[in-house]
Amino acid sequence: MTKTLSHIVLALIVFIWVVPFVALVSTSMRSEVAAKTSGFWTSFTPTELGHRFATHERGGTEPILVMRGNILERINAETSGYEVSGDVKSILIKTRIADPENPGKTKLVRKLVPAGETMDVRGGAFVFDTNGDFTWTFDQATAPKPKNLDVFIDQDPAFGADAYIEVLFDNKNVPNALISSFIVTIPATIIPITIAAFAAYAFAWMQFPGRDWLFVIVVSLMVVPTQLAFLPILQGFSGIASWATALNQWLTDCELTDSCQVASKSFASLWITHTAFGLPLAIYLLRNYIVGLPKELLQSARIDGASHLQIFTRIIVPLSVPALASFSIFQFLWVWNDLIVALYIGPNNSSDLVFPIRLQKQLGTFKDQLHLLNASAVISMIVPVVVFLSMQRYFIRGLLAGSVKGG
Incomplete structure (x- = not known):
């Protein structure tokens, strides 16, 4: 009975996730007339x-x-x-x-x-x-x-790729948004996982005063709501932009070209913000994984004269690939699909908007053109799906190791 119930629940979860995806893809490949006049469930039968x-x-x-x-x-x-x-x-x-x-x-x-x-x-x-x-x-x-x-x-039934061609080639906003999302997502994934890996190794295998209390403080930052941090973050970036503008005026002749103003919202501000929000979880996952690695292996390396940096780069990093990959998936998906952080912290220039904001603005641009909206949505989903499928073999292994091993 329990096994049958679990199968039913699993099937229900799969159904809830698959049906919206099928609806998006099928509607995006239909004509405008068909998308407006009939539901996606009629796209596979004569209508x-x-x-x-x-x-x-x-x-x-x-x-x-x-x-x-x-x-x-x-x-x-x-x-x-x-x-x-x-x-x-x-x-x-x-x-x-x-x-x-x-x-x-x-x-x-x-x-x-x-x-x-x-x-x-x-x-x-x-x-x-x-x-x-x-x-x-x-x-x-x-x-x-x-x-x-x-x-x-x-x-x-008739399907075609006209909506994708129109979105990708006839409308430059979507390609620009894709490029902007890659510019934001790739550094915002690499930077926190690099910093977190070094910090996790230090918390797991290095002795220094206040290590445990500092780790508790870092982990407790995971409960801080993102929205609560927006005001101090915005104030901080505004102050930095004002200082940079003044420095620019002092060091250069920017008044002649009216280029003294330094924007407080940019790709760099998104990198810093996403790094700050992602570090607590990354440090927690990686520390729990690294602390469970065999002590004998690290002690042998120390006896052979290896430094902490050599141990980290030659032993810890290769053995921590599953944990690194699992967090990379989390961070990449979160940054790629993020709307609220990009809306308040990211650049306002139309050509620099990331994909979630561009997709939200297309609700007004395309209005009732469902096939174009759905084509844009499918394009935004393709990249995360490819990333997840390419790294899924590490996903479960990394998460389980980080959750059951501790020190």
Whole structure:
């Protein structure tokens, strides 16, 4: 019973995580019309969608008695990217009929004409089949003007990469945001894990006054809310920027080019902030892992004359790869997906915005263009997924070792 329940819970968790991802990907690969008019769950089965097509091109039509064509071919000729195919169900036609309530007068009605039924279009008999073939017949030779008709098609599933092409190549904001996110995330992952590795080794194997109390203080910093630290951080960066501006004015001729002002919000401020927020957890995880390594190995290295730096670089770091990788995943995912820190501490320049902020701003830029919003969201997810999959073999091993070993 317990095993069955655990399987049910696991399946539920997988379902909760997989369905939104499938929704994002499927919607991003659909056409704009399909994304607006039907849910993602209909993208894998034929769905009835509405289209508008013109019976023929404008100008130069010679008088004819019969015009033949294909509705699907006309729609695909007027649109690009997603080929429309399926069964043509009906056409919405506007016509005037006698008004039974007002004798001698007519009224405008709209009705759906199914395949095979003849309808009057500009004085001619228009009839179509489910495969899209239509025939437009006139009593006498005439040169009809093109007629726009609304048609409903039981449309086959169609997927394409048009939304990704538009987001990545037609809109420079998304590529800029990707570059900015990499500029922020990579240093904000490497810097804290490097500092934390040295600190963890010191807390685990080096003796100095107040070591245990200092470790307790570092670990207790994990409970400090991020929002609580924003005000002193902003004040500190503003003070540094003012000091740097004054120094710039004193040392250079920046007044001539109006370039004296040093921004208080920049990529460097994000690196420092993310490093400060990530260090307590990193030191805690790595210290718990390093302290569990065999003492005999380190004692043998000390007897052979190895210094602390040599022990750290040649023994500790190679043996700590699982713990380093597990924290790298945590830090990378946190920094990459961070919105609030980047919003308050990061640069305000439009070309330097990181991806989460750019994605949030696209809610107003793309409005109801769900396929473009979802394409941007999928792009933002690809990098963390690749990082996690490439380092997942170290993930569980590093976390378990850091949680059960202690000193």
